[in-house]
Amino acid sequence: MIKVGIVGGTGYTGVELLRILALHPEVQLTAITSRKEDGVKVADMYPSLRGKVDLAFSAPDKANLTECDVVFFATPHGVAMAQAQELLAAGVKVIDLAADFRLKDVAQFEKWYGIPHTCHDVLEEAVYGLPELNRAAIRNARVIGNPGCYPTTMQIGYAPLLRAGLIEADSLIADCKSGVSGAGRKAEIGILFSEASDTMKAYGVSAHRHTPETVEQLQKLTTEPVSLQFTPHLIPMIRGMHSTLYARLKTDISNEALQQLFEDAYKDEEFIDVMPFGSHPETRSVRASNMLRLALHRPGNGKNVIVLVVQDNLVKGASGQAVQCMNLMFGLPEQTGLQHVPVLP
């Protein structure tokens, strides 16, 4: 059994890790830390876990994380970088669900996250945790920077087109929509029920942290300079992310060939579902599962190709992907503990 520790388990990615790991056949939940909730039983904070998770939160110092095989950081940006070195030295693998190990470019990290990066050598070693594009490296990684939710959809959607050199890399437009859980479990007016339901809005249109992360990764797939307009929106649903990805074809190609390109790219992927050409995936079709579904459109057989991508922002967009990485790092079948059927309705 893999001894698992979770740092900062009180947020949504934390409780989602618990939901998944509680039934993971190869995992033994060993420790979960929260300074604020020290001593509180996890199931008292999250009644959904009553009878499923028997752990109590413990203060970081009491948690003996060094006895774990792997530690997930479901924490604000900046926490993992402070503790990673000690854990790695003790032979503990690290998976950070925040941004500390996502951006290789330290200057970019410090510009967008507003804190100094204090852990350059671990950052150098860290592996970007998107299995479908980076599986081999993840298998051998000691430390993972788990991708952001939006970047996951954009990379899965654009990758086959960029790799094949079919689209203008310098004029990508990603119009993305996220459920409110993506904003986390914070006491903020803007995400109150009475503020965020029965309404919607865009946010961070002029600048968003997920742009540099996505561009850094997409640039690996093409020699042409990548330029991306990423526009996030807040949608009145709890879970779910829908990315509408626009690209302009450089060369003519049949819709059949486009569809084939994506089916070939993802034919061996457990968690990527290429739907029939012209489909309209719904976010609920992946609710509470690690699936990502996508479909291609080519209006009027013109220059625009549109990729519609849906995922559950808390699963494939966060905690499920992190467990998928863990499975790879420990030589388990990739889908272990991740075969939930989406909850619909």
Next chain:
Amino acid sequence: MIKVGIVGGTGYTGVELLRILALHPEVQLTAITSRKEDGVKVADMYPSLRGKVDLAFSAPDKANLTECDVVFFATPHGVAMAQAQELLAAGVKVIDLAADFRLKDVAQFEKWYGIPHTCHDVLEEAVYGLPELNRAAIRNARVIGNPGCYPTTMQIGYAPLLRAGLIEADSLIADCKSGVSGAGRKAEIGILFSEASDTMKAYGVSAHRHTPETVEQLQKLTTEPVSLQFTPHLIPMIRGMHSTLYARLKTDISNEALQQLFEDAYKDEEFIDVMPFGSHPETRSVRASNMLRLALHRPGNGKNVIVLVVQDNLVKGASGQAVQCMNLMFGLPEQTGLQHVPVLP
């Protein structure tokens, strides 16, 4: 492996059966019928099942249901009674999620459902499928009348009090609230998103079919005549049921003793969670799981005892309970295939 057939799998209880049974380790989905959708792949109608369920709907006559070990009827009232006899004769067990085999009193059935009951002998044999109150009979049953969603919460909540003779049986008030999925997957104006969201209402206040069903069952638990005021409400949520059960104590009793009464009554139950006295269970704490949670209140230590009960109306209130019955009928551990962790948030 248990060969399972589903009649009428296009509604919410049908797709929920598929969500549960697709991962049930002892089940082989054999047939699913729908006259209207004959030939359509289940996963084309419910993309959430892509890669999980490979069956196509078939017309009833083509379905060879007699080769199944058990057939679930996720159909409108009146369908199961027309086919049960033939299936039983062929050695197939029957579980009806509709009302055909719930009410022993034929006159009551015909009054409340407006159709003649055409299958009296099967009705006589049928067992009411509420495991926590009727487990032994279910184990030996060939045909099950699966309880209504509301009646499940009312029986679990009132049973310990009635059995102990603690409350006035003739003045029960059950104020119940249901998510919209309880109304089924029908093209009706009243349950459109734009009609049923951001609003609520009561319905069927003067008379509702679940009253006679509940009274018939509760009456088994006490010699005093049971009288129940059941008031259902439609709440803008997809899944979830919250019953607020009022009863008046006949004899004084300490809150500790009340709590103990419920903890003793359900201490061996996998799917009943008696929360600490004075808790306020949320419907989301059981979302997409077979758990039912309840908590006791005794305002001002007065005559009123209040039982708060929550369940997922599609799982413990319908399809999950039906699978729980199936497990008992086939000698499997009761929780087989039903150990989902509730989805929160």
Next chain:
Amino acid sequence: MIKVGIVGGTGYTGVELLRILALHPEVQLTAITSRKEDGVKVADMYPSLRGKVDLAFSAPDKANLTECDVVFFATPHGVAMAQAQELLAAGVKVIDLAADFRLKDVAQFEKWYGIPHTCHDVLEEAVYGLPELNRAAIRNARVIGNPGCYPTTMQIGYAPLLRAGLIEADSLIADCKSGVSGAGRKAEIGILFSEASDTMKAYGVSAHRHTPETVEQLQKLTTEPVSLQFTPHLIPMIRGMHSTLYARLKTDISNEALQQLFEDAYKDEEFIDVMPFGSHPETRSVRASNMLRLALHRPGNGKNVIVLVVQDNLVKGASGQAVQCMNLMFGLPEQTGLQHVPVLP
């Protein structure tokens, strides 16, 4: 024109006052205070008011409230009692939307609100602001304690029955449901969208502040001792309140006579709509309006009479009712500025 000041206009009752008063033909908005938002334009905080309200928030000390004709307190409990005396001395009328002047029984106030009442003489003078039951006194009042949202529905629903001596006053059960805006505009985890949508729960079942307020008022209508079980629930909708009121008839009476009793009681009321016997009012049927709708039920012509009451908790349940009181206090037609058509869908 009536010069109006608002103290603490940043919450939902505050912005709702602004929505109503911005188009009130006899009102001139003169000052709105907020220590925290001093200098911020109201329309910058609430873009819905752009072009409709030109005021900026000002710190209380700068606001010259003594130049107003009336001041509304849309503040936490305890604020109005600290400022009422000075305003009254300056000839300014006071309408408090919080609880400072609701409960005549000081001991009860201090028990339930946990703060000492520092303004007994004003409390003595204060008038309970429920026009339908207290119109004459409101007309001559200098200071109003505006009713709580739940108490409004319970009093309007029970009053005709209690006055007529038709029901057992000592066994009232009010099962009430409120939209989330009733919890106010506070940065609290429990009312985040991801916590409060697609789910529901009861709260404060064992004890709630609105019970003593309601009992104190209901007791004025009958010589028999009133006992009330009030059970509030949180529902995933922004606005709207639905109260399901149970009472037991002492004497037999026809349903026609019951209906007539209510129609007579409210026949001259602009804002009370007695619907046909057996109706099921929806909260959306009064959304964003000052209407309160109710309907009677008598299941099985038995001892239980049920009154279903709906209102918009922010309008008839708070700010609209306060403006209705203001109209009375200044001799205006009661419906002035309050004739909005409910927003449906």
Next chain:
Amino acid sequence: MIKVGIVGGTGYTGVELLRILALHPEVQLTAITSRKEDGVKVADMYPSLRGKVDLAFSAPDKANLTECDVVFFATPHGVAMAQAQELLAAGVKVIDLAADFRLKDVAQFEKWYGIPHTCHDVLEEAVYGLPELNRAAIRNARVIGNPGCYPTTMQIGYAPLLRAGLIEADSLIADCKSGVSGAGRKAEIGILFSEASDTMKAYGVSAHRHTPETVEQLQKLTTEPVSLQFTPHLIPMIRGMHSTLYARLKTDISNEALQQLFEDAYKDEEFIDVMPFGSHPETRSVRASNMLRLALHRPGNGKNVIVLVVQDNLVKGASGQAVQCMNLMFGLPEQTGLQHVPVLP
């Protein structure tokens, strides 16, 4: 007083017309037709109108529409074209909220709406009812084709840029999001609460009727060929539309100049609110009002200019705009009866 008739008042644009016209100071509601609801009181179907609208639906033949001054068609496509001629001959003005008189290009109409256009001469005379771009013609019109909801946002958002020749007209991308009420009040599975809440999806991505309408209108503003990618999405909210409009600048221009361009274009418009540069308008900021708000973005001061536009799809996107046209046609101040303050929260 203007005598107003409404044909087909049972849908959402119909009830929204009633909500607005019931308080319109210059309007007398004279007739409302519905074959199916003949004789039913409007307020019985829409309790929100109890006490506000006293009319009953009448069958078309009984309605004496020819005695009205103006008739609104809140009907499916194809109805208005069948009755317009007779009404015009009788001196009755016609405002069609459907598509019969939107597209001047008959071939386009017949291609996209799948029915023959039977009323060419009226179509020729018809005026496109977008006051901000077509006010003079509307003033003198006898028949109005009221714009579609999406096209309204796209035209208001792109018009200043196209007129000034600042953007590449052949690469417009409009990513639009609509509340579910935009789908109308039809008994369809896809828009049930349990199907459309807590989820989202795109639809009609490859082809949508609002594209030709929008292009036909935008083409009037520029000599360059307009090419538009319009992508609609269904969002779990009742009302509200958010359009995210992308365009590429041909010439460099300062953000200040861009902002000035829009402020100048709409400085005299009652119902267009140009928010500060870089704002993120919310749909709720216009809920239940005729306002349209927009804001400009220029990420990284690059080639992309983004216009965020919000409106209430049932008001400025439909019924409010129709009343705005009526006011112009009858020489009334444009904002008469349309000054609602948006409902927030």
